[in-house]
Structures are given as structure tokens and as C-alpha cells.
Amino acid sequence: MAALSIVKYGDSVLETKCEPVTSFGTLELRKLVVDMFETMYVARGVGLAAPQVGVSSQLTVIDTSSGEDPSKQLVLINPTIVKREGSQIGEEGCLSIPGFREDVRRAAHVVVRAKDIDGNDIEVEGEELLARALQHEIDHLHGILFLNHLSPLKRDLIRRKIKKLQKAGDW
Numbered sequence: 001m002a003a004l005s006i007v008k009y010g011d012s013v014l015e016t017k018c019e020p021v022t023s024f025g026t027l028e029l030r031k032l033v034v035d036m037f038e039t040m041y042v043a044r045g046v047g048l049a050a051p052q053v054g055v056s057s058q059l060t061v062i063d064t065s066s067g068e069d070p071s072k073q074l075v076l077i078n079p080t081i082v083k084r085e086g087s088q089i090g091e092e093g094c095l096s097i098p099g100f101r102e103d104v105r106r107a108a109h110v111v112v113r114a115k116d117i118d119g120n121d122i123e124v125e126g127e128e129l130l131a132r133a134l135q136h137e138i139d140h141l142h143g144i145l146f147l148n149h150l151s152p153l154k155r156d157l158i159r160r161k162i163k164k165l166q167k168a169g170d171w
């Protein structure tokens, strides 16, 4: 088990559509999933997508209990949102965009179909925080960040702040 380093905003892998996973149940895939959970817990996140550790594959891990309840651990491979209902507005951040949090509007309730680590079909339903995490992480697999959901004005403001941090070597 090893925490991986998290890719930060500015790296093109975060804005690239990920490739579907085609081989399941492999040692390599299991190791990646274990390492992604470890990385997410160390960083105190509730979700982490493969591109955030530099792997451009449609794979994400989520745990809305932050490691408190093992039954909350989710591994979603090649996920798609098949149903969205209602709407919620809430503060959202991203481990790849540390220090920035903004209100983002999301569906209140979603149903997701995906594969598990062995390639079995699974369906996950989520509301509130889980619905938000599912939408945020699945966005990542399409190269979309929470910044893309903000007004152009807010997005540009954050981009400018990040550019300053990058220039100062603080990013």
C-alpha cells in the first residue's frame, strides 16, 4: 500500500477524457485501487479519480465516510450516470485544486451503472453528498473539473490565482 502523488490543476491529464478499463481482476488493477484509497484517505478526500494520480483510465474510488465505515467504500469502473433527479447546491472542492472551494449545483439524486473490479455490472444510487461525489468523480473521467461548473467570471478568477501560485512555485 502506498499513497500516490496527486496531480494538480494545470496538468493536461486532468482535462483529458479517460480510456475505458478493458481488463478486470488483474493484480495491477487491484493494486491501483488499494493505492487510490490510501491516497484519498491521506489527503482527507471523499473521492478520487484515476487521472488525479496520473492514470487516464475510467476508474474512481469514493468513500463518503472518510474511512470510518468500510461498507461505504465504492470502486466504480467505466461508470455512467443513467438517471439524474432534482438539484442541490453545495460547497465543493477537489484534491487536485487545493485551497479552492465553491458552491456547485448538482443533481440531488443519481443512479450510476458501472463495473466492479472483477468486471461485474453494478448499480449505485446516491443522494446528497454521495450524489455530489458521484457526479464530481465521474466528471473527472471525462476531463471535467468543478471549475467548469462555475460562472466564467469565478472560473477565471480562480485560474488567475492558481497561475500566480504556479509562478511563485507554490502549486
Ligand code: NI
Binding pocket: 093, 094, 095, 096, 136, 140
Ligand atoms: Ni476532484
